Amino acid sequence: MYEVTLKKGKSFDVGGTVFKKGVPKVVDTKLGNYMKDNPVFQVVEKPVENADSVSPSKPYTQSGLKKLSVAEHEEIIEALGGDPESVKNADQRVDLILKLQEEQAGE
Template sequence: MYTAELIKGKTYSVMGHVFHLNQEKEIEKKVFQYLDGNEFFTCKEVKASVDDPKTDDQSKEDVEPAKEEEPKEEEEPASEVKIYTETELKGMNKTEQEAIVIDLGGDPTQLKDKSERIAFILEHQQQQEKTGV
């Protein structure tokens, strides 16, 4: 079993999973392999004991970090928001764009296609820069 926890940003969507800040989520091996090493995540392989059906107490002892991560106290301040260019946005897939729309307070289901998602993101980024939010 594998878990991943988003440690930077508000939400992140990948391979059918939507991650929210500081919420650990069970994931499949291929998602673990994709996210392991991503600075926005803490990924772990949880080894459940085959002999002992106790998973609550036992799994906490068996958790082995996939790699060393920086302490969680060093999270980025919420005021630092990544500003995406139109070129960057065009290079992203739908899921990545939808995650950004959600971060900006939008509803991706209200946007019909890629061009509407990009326009929404660019417009809302400008509004956030002006208001300083």
């Protein structure tokens, strides 16, 4: 696992994963290895001791998600592999989180 942070530019899409400037994101080893020589990114190898931190132990609920802030919604969407810029309001963010969560549970 690697923690990748965009250093230059506003946002950057690599293989369907969207990076925003200054916002660290944990990626798998394959993507981290691909990106580590790119000067646009800061890539730091992370130990895999807590792989469950990306997906919650309890599933998100619609009522629980409605209590969260926009930044928290965006963080969850990114952690689930979605694009937070593809939705425009809180209801759409909540729907996207629930959809992404359901897709991951089916894998």
